[in-house]
Amino acid sequence: MKLPPVAAGVDGSAESLAAAAWAAREAVRRERALRLVHAWYWNPRQEEDGAADAVRRQPAAQAVRQAEEHVRAVCPGVDVSCAQVSGPATAALLAAAAEADLLVLGSRGMSGFTGFLVGSVALGVVARAARPVVLVRAGGATAAAPPPVRGDGVPADTGHGDVVLGVDADDPCDEAVEFAFETARNRRARLRAVHAWQPPDLLDLGPGDIGLMPACRQAEDWLGYLSAVLQVWREKYSDVEVLETVAEGRASRALLRAATGAGLLVVGRRPTARPGGPRTGPVIRAVIHHVDCPVAVVPRR
Numbered sequence: 001m002k003l004p005p006v007a008a009g010v011d012g013s014a015e016s017l018a019a020a021a022w023a024a025r026e027a028v029r030r031e032r033a034l035r036l037v038h039a040w041y042w043n044p045r046q047e048e049d050g051a052a053d054a055v056r057r058q059p060a061a062q063a064v065r066q067a068e069e070h071v072r073a074v075c076p077g078v079d080v081s082c083a084q085v086s087g088p089a090t091a092a093l094l095a096a097a098a099e100a101d102l103l104v105l106g107s108r109g110m111s112g113f114t115g116f117l118v119g120s121v122a123l124g125v126v127a128r129a130a131r132p133v134v135l136v137r138a139g140g141a142t143a144a145a146p147p148p149v150r151g152d153g154v155p156a157d158t159g160h161g162d163v164v165l166g167v168d169a170d171d172p173c174d175e176a177v178e179f180a181f182e183t184a185r186n187r188r189a190r191l192r193a194v195h196a197w198q199p200p201d202l203l204d205l206g207p208g209d210i211g212l213m214p215a216c217r218q219a220e221d222w223l224g225y226l227s228a229v230l231q232v233w234r235e236k237y238s239d240v241e242v243l244e245t246v247a248e249g250r251a252s253r254a255l256l257r258a259a260t261g262a263g264l265l266v267v268g269r270r271p272t273a274r275p276g277g278p279r280t281g282p283v284i285r286a287v288i289h290h291v292d293c294p295v296a297v298v299p300r301r
Contacts, residue, residue: 005033005081007100009093009125012063014138015106020067022136022294023104024075029186032101033079034071038064039092040084060084090124097129107135107288107295126269126288127280132179132298134264135288161263161293162192162243166255166283169195169226173268176298177230180266181237183296189263190241195226196254197246222246252286259291266296 008023010016020036027034040060064082071080085092097103105122126133165180184191197218223246234242247254259265267284280288280297287295 005035010067018138019106019136024071039089102132176268196251
């Protein structure tokens with residue numbers, strides 16, 4: 001049975017080339033093929049002759065060819081195929097994600113007050129995809145520099161930072177936890193699990209509530225709770241080194257600090273039903289816009 005590939009969306013930008021290179025190395029680690037996907041929009045109401053249609057396809061072919069050459073240069077052993085899909089980019093990438101193990105996209109994020117916002121296409125895919133989506137920034141060390149190669153020929157991330165996992169200890173996303181552990185094992189990297197907690201409103205507390213304890217005691221209790229949540233995963237992935245940390249404050253701030261120097265940040269996404277369709281929550285938006293390392297958004301099934 002053929003395993004689903006690692007897919008990467010390409011459009012000729014520096015960000016998409018970084019995403020394609022990251023996806024190629026991840027495909028080799030996971031022993032899967034790489035599929036490069038470019039979506040070009042065609043309006044069926046516009047009548048075109050063959051020559052005009054060929055002109056419209058030319059940029060798509062060039063983007064795919066450039067990405068293929070790039071991934072073969074940075075990761076010669078990858079099994080790569082290419083696809084040009086007509087239609088709106090978000091719909092095309094969602095279809096590619098549905099058939100893939102994970103989808104990798106380029107992200108511009110936000111740099112200071114004058115930087116670029118992540119594209120609406122990437123946000124739309126992250127909010128709706130049924131499979132994990134990884135957003136990769138161009139220019140970062142983990143995106144641009146090829147990692148060292150292990151003795152078995154698989155790229156390793158030793159020295160390229162931890163895999164950081166954001167965990168809601170009250171309602172953990174098992175899919176995100178498993179993705180993070182599996183990725184850390186494949187990279188032979190350390191997994192750092194982070195839970196953020198905030199003191200409850202005093203008016204909501206009852207006798208014996210954890211919120212009545214001093215902050216240091218509350219942190220200890222949350223750390224014990226986080227450890228209990230991850231116990232089954234530590235047993236399943238006994239070869240993965242795990243560091244569990246808790247932080248008082250907002251989850252977005254805790255993850256931004258934890259992701260500094262990391263190789264990958266993993267967060268879970270709950271299904272939402274809002275007017276206008278699914279959307280990402282504030283924590284996911286914050287890390288997408290501000291974290292420099294690649295960010296994996298894993299949907300809860």
